[in-house]
Amino acid sequence: MIEPAPLNQDALPTPALLLDEARMMRNIARLAGRAESLGVSLRPHLKTAKSVEAARRLTGGTLGPITVSTLAEAEVFHEAGHADILYAVGIAPQKLERVQALRARGCDLMVILDSEAQAQAVARAAVPALIEIESDGHRGGLRPDDPALIQIGRILNTVGCLRGVMTHAGESYGVRGDAAHAAFAELEREAAVAAAEALRDAGLPCPVVSVGSTPTAHAARDLTGVTELRAGVYMFFDLVMAGIEVCTVDDIALSVLTTVIGHQPAKGWTMIDAGWMALSRDRGTAAQDVDQGYGLVCDENGHVLPDLIVSSANQEHGIVSLRPGADGSVPDLPVGTRLRVLPNHACATAAQHDRYNVLPVDGGPTQTWHRFGGW
Secondary structure (H helix, E strand, C coil), X not given: CCCCCCCCCCCCCCCEEEEEHHHHHHHHHHHHHHHHHHCCEECCECCCCCCHXXXXXXXXXXXXXXXXXXXXXXXHHHHCCCCEEEEEEECCHHHHHHHHHHHHCCCEEEEEECCHHHHHHHHHHXXXXXXXXXXXXXXXXXXXXXXXXXXHHHHHHCCCCEEEEEECCHHHHHCCXXXXXXXXXXXXXXXXXXHHHHHHHCCCCCCEEEECCHHHHHHCCCCCCCCEECCCHHHCCCHHHHHCCCCCHHHCCEEEEEEEEEEEHHXXXXXXXXXXXXXXXXXXXXXXXXXXXXXXXXXXXXXXXXXXXXXXXXXXXXXEEECCXXXXXXXXXXXXXXXXXXXXXXXXXXXXXXXXXXXXXXXXXXXXXXXXXXX
């Protein structure tokens, strides 16, 4: 077990978002090594990070291909030097002028789509696109045998805008364990490769075959026919990922620093100054075997306090208590005690804050990495 980084800035006001750089770098190296072993390039998703400093660590400073979920991300990361960007949300025609402006500034920005109406708008705008493929019924996309796939491909190819196909096995978040995630990874691979072959059999190009989610990226056994792998939350991980066994609690790099502000002894409650505005309302573990409430509670140095969770959250108040059914008693946590809360969903919790307070690898003073939001 890697010892959590100590908090070396006692004056940090709470609530505050903490990032353990050592854990983050370990998580980054893990997936980079896996992509290399599978013979595919890695196109990390920066929707979780939304930070130029974090992106530099994620890409090793090489400014390689990235994925984004908003055009604001594309604009900020291109300004920071990233030139190969996939905007992985189905394109709305009204956004194409903004895409064109980014491309005019030298950004090779691609979009995704799954309808003829989108394809026609994209072709008129002369913007490169990947066709979204449905691999597990989770969200949008076309089945590989849908006749619309070829028609859309032809619309795009008339102006040289067909770059390939992509898929995302979002249903993999609903199963637990490496074997189950590996099965979803194979569904991704089969669907994307079948769609690519269908396009090629129709005389259309398909240079990019893109797959990925954090669970499937870590569990894939064979990516024959795939060119690139995508994942996002893996750099930080969270309790949802730990609950489905993609990582352990010890891998979670993100936490919220909070302060004890009161008690309700008869109820077994400890009050903290981190409510849902600091933690988010995400209850992603509620459907899992272990419900972590609004977050798992640790001491100030990141050591988990067994069975202690944020059981309820108001806007600026959190209630810490033992999880239902737990034995024992609430530990003595006097007013002024500092705690850390591990997030259910790193993307949602990070979105509540404008900066990362980074606990650096070298153990030096806490650093500040700014993050941004918006669309």
